[in-house]
Amino acid sequence: MSFDAKDIAVEYHETARNSHLDALSDAALEAEITAFAETYGLEVHKELLLKGAFVARSKSTFENVTSLSEAEKQSLRDEQLHKWRQPMALYRMIIFCSVGAAVNGMDLVSINGANLFMPKQFGIAGGGKDAWLLGVVNSAPYFCCALFSVWLNAPLNRWFGRRGVLFITGVFCFAACFASAFCNNWWELVIARVVLGLGIGPKSATLSIWVAFGIMLGTALSLAFYHVPDTNGIVGLNWRLMLAVPAIPALVVIAVAYTNPESPRWLMQKGRYRDAFSALRRLRNSDIQAARDLYYTHMLLQEEEEVLAGDIAASRSILQLFKHRRNRNATIGSFIVMFAQQFCGVNIVSYYSTTIFTEAGATVTHALLASWGFGMLNFLFALPAIRTIDVYGRRSLLLWTFPFMALFLCVTAGAFYINDATTKLGVVAAGIYLYVIAYSPGEGPVPFVYSAEAFPLAVRDLGMSWAVFICWFFNSVIGLSFPSLLHSFGPAGTFFWYAAWNAALYVAIYFFLPETKAFTLEELDQVFEVPMQEHAKHHLSEIPNNMRRIFLRQQIPKRALYNFD
Secondary structure, three states, rough: OOOOOOHHHHHHHHHHHHHHHHHHHHHHHHHHHHHHHOOOOHHHHHHHHHHHHHHHOOOOOOOOOOOOOOHHHHHHHHHHOOOOOOHHHHHHHHHHHHHHHHHHHHHHHHHHHHHHHHHHHHHHOOOOOOHHHHHHHHHHHHHHHHHHHHHHHHEEEHHHHHHHEEEEEEEHHHHHHHHHHOOHHHHHHHHHHHHHHHHHHHHHHHHHHHHHHHHHHHHHHHHHOOOOOOEEEEHHHHHHHHHHHHHHHHHHHEEEEEEOOHHHHHHHHHHOOOHHHHHHHHOOOOOOHHHHHHHOOOOOOOHHHHOOOOOOHOOOOOHHHOOOOHHHHHHHHHHHHHHHHHOOHHHHHHHHHHHHHHHHHOOOOHHHHHHHHHHHHHHHHOOOHHHHHHOOOHHHHHHHHHHHHHHHHHHHHHHHHOOOOOHHHHHHHHHHHHHHHHHHHOOHHHHHHHHHHHHHHHHHHHHHHHHHHHHHHHHHHHHHHHHHHHHHHHHHHHHHHHHHHHHHHHHHHHHHHOOOOOOOHHHHHHHOOOOOHHHHHHHHHHHHHHHHHHHOOOOOOOOOOOOOO
């Protein structure tokens, strides 16, 4: 599901919003709603909006709002008692956004199976220069994302809205995938994949679970097309179909984009409150819920305007991410998690797993089947992240998963020294599968959530663009360098290399990554104002206590690093 970075801030404004409502008398609230309705052309809905405002003020005690009908109260009760009982329009929109995210996953992994055939046909299957050319082909969309298209995310969302961005990016993805099937040399494929980068970049901040689903589906389709024979003079029909098939869900996104309601928040930012109310009425079970949420969102936007007042011009300069310590520490934190997502090694498996499994002695069919297993596990073990990321926290999840990721990469590396072919392949597959099981609920979903929370509102759009740039830049470095790395180090040395990176990243996360879970915006300001060296000193001094907690199971209280007002 695609999201605007500022949407993450909604939960942080509950206290300020409710405090404002609590301070108003009934008469004052009625006067405020009257002015609100007149200002935005909603006079005909004034009584409904007033009831919605009373519900907003009495969120947990709406039963006492005498102006509500029994049917309206029942719809509010059902909101808590039957959370899955939602309008079909909402489910259609969720499916639409999920398909948009899955397209990204399919686009990312489609090159995986093609790498078994395309390099030989284009004469870039060897080492040296050929290995680097193969890296260029693989990494082309990610360099495009890092250097250009991710910076279009914020302006495109402002200009065209959420569904507009998904429509535009869908057009680029469809065109690139379709064109990839007709390429006859490596540089034509590079051009097609650069265009693909234009489609991937602006919607990079996607729900990772559905990206993982797209990766699983893409690996399954690569397996399905493997046995497709050349026909009618078409050479390499199988790998061409592997690259082309993501065009189908992209076409679906294009076709249904404007049948879904636009983001009410975006419409309100454009002053289109009547359209926003119509959208909310489609996405809620009752008009009273739509009226309440319209006023909630209006108050949120007002709160953001107050926070951002005087900072808009300054926030447009990337220097703001480094000028002040609060922003600089958030920038460092987002760099750590985004860099870690790439150099933990997951994308060498995503892009080159079929190559890795054939290096371990698998037949091509078995390599594709093993790659599908990787994609399936990536998806299945991303599902628990919906709960674990908020239960255990961002930093804690990373600290628990990185040691296992390093261990399982070492297992994979060591397997290449086994002489028995069957045993070698089994241990390589087990190592990679256990690795992705550790990765999916931790480093998979954390980076985008963490980055969206870390930056203050004034620089959040710019901060998210920075974070996504780091993600795609080092993603492209991985894609570019892996063929040459594999040729020089061999598979064992390559996996040991990334295992070492996982160990180093664990140290960086332990000492320099503040937690963001469950903090308000004001508390996060204090968290990121603490100098990084103070974080490092605190966590260094806690190592003995952590050892006693983990290994001796002693109940030792944790010393507070932050003193909130």
